[in-house]
Amino acid sequence: MVRAAGPAAPATVPRTSAEASGRTSRARGDGQVVVISGLSGAGKSQASKLFEDLGYYCIDNLPPDLLDRFLALRDEDPARFRNVALVLDIRAGDPAPAIEAARAALAERGVPMPVLYLEASDAVLVNRFSETRHRHPLESRSGVQAGILLERERLARARELADQVIDTSGLSIGQLKEQLFRHVPRDSAADDLLIDILAFGFKFGIPIDADLVFDVRFLTNPYYVADLKPLSGLQTPVREYVLGQPAAGRFIELVVELLELTVPAYRSEGKTRLTVALGCTGGYHRSIVLAEELAKRLGSLGGVSVAVFHRELER
CATH class of the missing domain: 3.40.50.300 (P-loop containing nucleotide triphosphate hydrolases)
Incomplete structure (x- = not known):
């Protein structure tokens, strides 16, 4: 599953089509x-x-x-x-x-x-x-x-x-x-750095196209809570459980600080796309919650276009 993120509410977009996500450059008038x-x-x-x-x-x-x-x-x-x-x-x-x-x-x-x-x-x-x-x-x-x-x-x-x-x-x-x-x-959007935030499960392998990989298995796993196990990180009970842990909020703050520091440098070096991967055990709970939260925070950054991808959601 894929979401585009920004100041407004995320909208579902295809994983493989940059054009469908609205992130392909469009010049004024007749081009x-x-x-x-x-x-x-x-x-x-x-x-x-x-x-x-x-x-x-x-x-x-x-x-x-x-x-x-x-x-x-x-x-x-x-x-x-x-x-x-x-x-x-x-x-x-x-x-x-x-x-x-x-x-x-x-x-x-x-x-x-x-x-x-x-x-x-x-x-x-x-x-x-x-x-x-x-x-x-x-x-x-x-x-x-x-x-x-x-x-x-x-x-x-x-x-x-x-x-x-x-x-x-x-x-x-x-x-x-x-x-x-x-x-x-x-x-102005044509010069944006495209940031892909990818939630994945380590048990299925680390994404080969990731530029930055973060292990979020330090958080308590909702999988072992009977009522939360069948739910995904997109659902409110799981989201509240994960974000209710103090370490989750601090982690998001630190990643945002890192990207605020590095994004201008990436852009000045000519980089046009950055893939940030967040991994938990199965890629179904913790990583999805944090990927969604990170996308919301990054949507307010200038000069970036953000999309969220949940690799394991359809498994």
């Missing part, structure tokens, strides 16, 4: 198409992933010949292609004509198209290609640096067309994200 261009090795793939985390439909290395077809698809299915990030670079030739054509076509539709151009110093690019052992797309017998120089020349017009030129030489992922979205309109 937008963001073009990512720039030098090979400057971080375009990472930039595309950051947009994907915000709910954008990302297309890497779209051939210019298919641009008209893509625009037609967007007209046919605007919900699916509402917010799009296109990577246009040297692999398909000079992207400048495609950028100009797309900008004109989208302007007629009233759709904004910010162009972001990523670059880095020659030394940084050479080092990145050396570390990844990838070949530069324009590399010849003259070496990587000659390929970089040639690419700079061929992309000069695309750079001129950019709304924002970003030098990624010394940027962390968090700093890159900040630079990318500084001039890209978006809903």
Whole structure:
């Protein structure tokens, strides 16, 4: 069972669909198409992933010949292609004509198209290609640096067309994200850290996707109270029994303090999802109560979107 949590009362949502939970990014108006261009090795793939985390439909290395077809698809299915990030670079030739054509076509539709151009110093690019052992797309017998120089020349017009030129030489992922979205309109919720709170039972295994795991078996188990055994942690008698223990309230306070400290740091490092797992023996009583309580407390934090999942509830 899954619940979305926030300032209002939680509503049931599917476990596997971020879109159904209302946490997928939705831009204003008719959405937008963001073009990512720039030098090979400057971080375009990472930039595309950051947009994907915000709910954008990302297309890497779209051939210019298919641009008209893509625009037609967007007209046919605007919900699916509402917010799009296109990577246009040297692999398909000079992207400048495609950028100009797309900008004109989208302007007629009233759709904004910010162009972001990523670059880095020659030394940084050479080092990145050396570390990844990838070949530069324009590399010849003259070496990587000659390929970089040639690419700079061929992309000069695309750079001129950019709304924002970003030098990624010394940027962390968090700093890159900040630079990318500084001039890209978006809903405030699009930048939220998604916090999944998962109640589970240790007897069924620790969740492999958990970032933080807390053992709540220090609390007295309602399982051994005859009237409470058949009930779940979602029901009032079990909730009152668990939260009536002084250690339960103090535990929630400490976890909230920990997350108040770490959430801003997680966001600054570019993390987009955090899974907090609370485990008791069977995952049916104590962990469910505390997961629900923690979600209520975290719902008031700024910059987060919270959902609760009860892994063992249907067993």
